[in-house]
Amino acid sequence: MAVTKITGRELFNKLGQPSKILAPMVDHSELAWRILSRQHGCTLTYTPMLHARLFATSDKYRRDMWGSLDGDSKIDRPLVVQICGNDPEYVLQTALLVQDKCDAVDLNLGCPQGIAKKGHYGSFLMEEWDLIHKIIRTLHDKLEVPVTAKIRVFPERQKTLDYAKMILDAGAQFLTVHGRLREQKGQKTGLADWSIIKFLRDNLPSDTVMFANGNILYPEDITRCLKETGCDGVMSAEGNLYNPGVFAAEDSLDKDVSFPRVDVILREYYEIVKKVAAESPASRKTMKSHIFKILRPFLSNHTDIRSVVASMGGKATLEEWDEKVIKPVEEIVNQLCSDGEKKDDVEVGPLESWGGSYKTVPYWRCQPYFRAVNGVTGDKRQQQKEEEETEDAVEGPNESATKRRKIVDALS
Numbered sequence: 001m002a003v004t005k006i007t008g009r010e011l012f013n014k015l016g017q018p019s020k021i022l023a024p025m026v027d028h029s030e031l032a033w034r035i036l037s038r039q040h041g042c043t044l045t046y047t048p049m050l051h052a053r054l055f056a057t058s059d060k061y062r063r064d065m066w067g068s069l070d071g072d073s074k075i076d077r078p079l080v081v082q083i084c085g086n087d088p089e090y091v092l093q094t095a096l097l098v099q100d101k102c103d104a105v106d107l108n109l110g111c112p113q114g115i116a117k118k119g120h121y122g123s124f125l126m127e128e129w130d131l132i133h134k135i136i137r138t139l140h141d142k143l144e145v146p147v148t149a150k151i152r153v154f155p156e157r158q159k160t161l162d163y164a165k166m167i168l169d170a171g172a173q174f175l176t177v178h179g180r181l182r183e184q185k186g187q188k189t190g191l192a193d194w195s196i197i198k199f200l201r202d203n204l205p206s207d208t209v210m211f212a213n214g215n216i217l218y219p220e221d222i223t224r225c226l227k228e229t230g231c232d233g234v235m236s237a238e239g240n241l242y243n244p245g246v247f248a249a250e251d252s253l254d255k256d257v258s259f260p261r262v263d264v265i266l267r268e269y270y271e272i273v274k275k276v277a278a279e280s281p282a283s284r285k286t287m288k289s290h291i292f293k294i295l296r297p298f299l300s301n302h303t304d305i306r307s308v309v310a311s312m313g314g315k316a317t318l319e320e321w322d323e324k325v326i327k328p329v330e331e332i333v334n335q336l337c338s339d340g341e342k343k344d345d346v347e348v349g350p351l352e353s354w355g356g357s358y359k360t361v362p363y364w365r366c367q368p369y370f371r372a373v374n375g376v377t378g379d380k381r382q383q384q385k386e387e388e389e390t391e392d393a394v395e396g397p398n399e400s401a402t403k404r405r406k407i408v409d410a411l412s
């Protein structure tokens with residue numbers, strides 16, 4: 001018999017109507033990063049996707065992915081745990097193992113990567129509506145906590161609407177819509193389509209809780225997205241990874257809030273990792289990747305530090321990170337900022353056709369990352385392309401693949 005549970009709207013209200021949402025990200029939305037994101041204005045966080053079969057059957061995978069502080073009521077809420085899988089029983093088993101440490105469980109229906117194709121989950125379930133319905137209904141019926149879903153869109157609006165209705169009918173309480181097609185990945189990523197999200201918003205029952213995902217570069221994009229799509233919240237992935245300040249209040253004119261200094265964020269992040277690392281292997285494992293992203297604009301100007309970061313192996317201690325990377329970065333940025341010659345201003349460009357403005361941000365401040373399209377960049381982004389090539393060379397093929405996800409050149 002189905003458990004009686006709260007509706008999506010009731011859950012949304014109970015969580016304080018969160019509108020700034022950290023996306024689920026493999027190896028990137030782990031505990032330490034979630035804590036940091038909340039400290040910078042994020043009001044709801046998602047875990048990286050947990051692989052249902054592995055989580056249900058492998059002690060090691062479970063230990064690696066889920067520590068005693070994950071979902072802790074004092075430091076890690078509100079939290080949605082995301083699961084990927086195609087077997088209702090494994091998804092349910094995984095959900096049952098985490099449901100007392102989260103506010104909802106989300107089904108990943110958006111992952112377009114090769115690994116999802118091979119494992120037959122994420123967006124590769126988009127044609128299997130009966131199976132999706134069964135997975136969500138099983139969770140809806142058997143869990144104490146609500147179930148939610150994160151989807152991509154089809155090229156056809158009506159089909160996407162029917163798809164969303166099916167997911168809601170199965171029992172999903174929040175619907176996150178990433179406004180891209182399954183094919184929009186890698187060099188073909190392109191822009192997310194907010195108008196299809198708005199179409200869903202207008203045609204689904206008005207009490208449906210919806211989150212929009214895609215195209216967030218700057219804090220004010222969140223407000224623009226809320227207005228244009230009519231959604232309840234906006235989810236950001238990469239925008240937040242490169243600049244945790246993206247969740248800052250939209251009207252904040254304080255550059256330290258919207259584009260914080262890289263040394264400040266680095267220190268804050270490092271101290272969080274130090275506190276949780278013993279209980280959160282995932283937070284420790286993903287540190288290097290986060291540091292590369294936080295420092296992205298800085299490293300191309302300080303290649304000596306880049307070499308040091310690149311050389312830090314998995315066995316480097318936290319103290320070594322502090323001595324070799326964090327402290328030297330602090331020293332350099334402090335010096336840069338006390339040097340009256342350097343302009344520490346954020347310059348706002350003209351209004352662009354996409355509705356916002358590019359900003360020129362000093363390289364010692366966190367800022368969005370603009371990708372190259374087919375290896376060719378516009379004038380504005382020539383420098384970023386060169387940085388990408390250098391960074392790809394030091395970070396290896398996995399990082400490179402992730403970096404090619406967004407094509408902001410298509411904006412202009």
Ligand SMILES: Cc1cc2nc3c(=O)[nH]c(=O)nc-3n(C[C@H](O)[C@H](O)[C@H](O)COP(=O)(O)O)c2cc1C
Pocket residue numbers: 023024025026027028047048049082108109110111150178213214215216235236237238239402405406
């Ligand atoms: C490093 C990385 C890992 C991701 N892992 C997941 C994941 O585990 N589950 C998921 O649904 N989406 C995942 N995504 C997709 C994001 O959640 C998001 O839908 C996508 O990046 C678009 O948002 P953005 O434009 O704000 O980056 C990942 C994205 C990135 C950059």
